[in-house]
Amino acid sequence: MTDFKSLEKDIDYYFNDKQLLLQALTHKSHKIGPDNERLEFLGDAVLDLVVGELLFYEFPQSTEGNLSKMRAGVVSEKGFMKLAQSINLGHYLYISQSEEQNQGRNKPSILSNAFEALMGAVYLESGLEDVRRIVKILLEKVYPNRDFQSLSLDYKTSVQELSQAQFFEIPTYELVSESGPDHCKEFEMILLIRGKQYARARGKSKKDAQQKCAQIAYEKLKKD
Template identity: 60%
Template sequence: MCNLEELENSIDYHFKDKNLLLTALTHKSYKNHQNNERLEFLGDAVLDLLVGEFLYHKFPKNQEGDLSKMRAALVNEQSFTSFAQAINLQNFIRISHNEESNLGREKSSILSSAFEALIGAVYLESGIKIAKKITYKILEELYPKIDTQSLFIDYKTALQEITQARFNEIPHYELLEEIGPDHCKKFKISLLIQGQEYARAIGTSKKNAQQNCAKIAYQKIIEQEKI
C-alpha cells in the first residue's frame, strides 16, 4: 500500500485520526480489522446530498425530473469508481491476498465503496463543508463541461463513430477473464483498435464492462487529439 500522505495530498485534506482513514480504506476481506462498510453507508448518504446540491446550483432552470436523472447518473457504482480512480484510490485500499489475486483493486464494487467510505470519514471528522469541497473538486475535474449529454452518452456508440472516422474500423472487444462465482460474476474486457489495446475494464456484465472500456478509450482518444 502506498504512503497515505499521497492520498491526503490528492484530496487536499489530512486526517487528524489516521485510524479513521485506515478504516475507510479497509475492505471486509481484510481480516481481523474493522472494515469500511459503516463508513460506506454514511458516505453514500452524504454524496447523495452533495451531488444533489451540486446539480441544483449548476442547473437552475432544470426541473426535478431532469435533476433526478442526472443525480442517478452520478450517484452509482460506476460513477463513484471514476471518482475513486481520479484520486488513485485503488493504490491505497487494504484488501486480502485473495482479493489482490482476483484483481480486487480494479473491481468497481470495491473502489466505489471505498470512495463512499472515504467521504463518510471526512464528513465524520470535519463535517459537510470539507466533504463538499473534496466532492465538488472531483466533480469539476471529471465533468468540466457537465451537461445532460455528457452524463447520458452511450460510449460504445460514440467510440464506434469516432474510430470509424479516424481509423476506418470499429473497436474489438475481447473477454479476458470471468471472475467470481456464478451468482456474483464479473467480466474483464479488453478493447482493441487496430490491434492496439486502448482500455481494459471490469463490469457486472459483458455489456457493462464493454461500456466501461469504451468510456476509457473514448476519453483517451479525445485527450490525444487535444495534444
C-alpha cells in the same frame, strides 16, 4: 501503516484520526481491523445530499427530472469509480490476497464503495462543508464539461428506441467469444439490427459488453 500523505494531498484534506482513514480504506475481505462498510453506508447518504445540492446550484435552469438523472449518474458505481480513480484510491486500499489476485484494486464496486467510505470518514471528522468542497473539486477535475447526464444514460434502452423508430425492430445481441480464467473472463458481443452488425465490443461481463455495443450502435444511429 501506509503513508497516506499523497492521498490526503489529492483531496486537500488531512485526517486528525488516521485510524478513521485506515478504516475507510479497509475492504471487508482484509479481515484485520474494522472494515469500511459502515462508513460506506454513511458516505452514501452524505454524497447523495452533497451532489444533489451542488447540481441544484450548478444548473439553475434544469428541471427536477434532469437534476435527478444527473445525480443518478454521479452517485452511481460508475460515477464514484471515476472519482476514486482520479485520486488513485485503489492504490491505498487494504484488501485480501485473493482480491489482489482478482484485480480488486480496479474493481468498480470496491472503488466506488471505498470512495463513499472515505467521504463518510471526512464527514464524521469535519462535517458537510469539507465533503462538499472535496466533491466539488473532484467533479470539476473529472467532468470539466459538466457532462453528468451521460453517466446515467442507458444505451441499451436508447439504442432500442432508435432502432424501433428507424427500422421497426429491436436490436439483438450475440455472444461471439469468451476467454480468460473463471475469475477474470472477458466476453465479446456483437449487436445486430435486421441481421446487420452495428457494433462489436468486449467486456468483463456479458452485460458490460452489451452496453458497450449499445453505446457504439447508439452513436452510429444518432448520426444517421
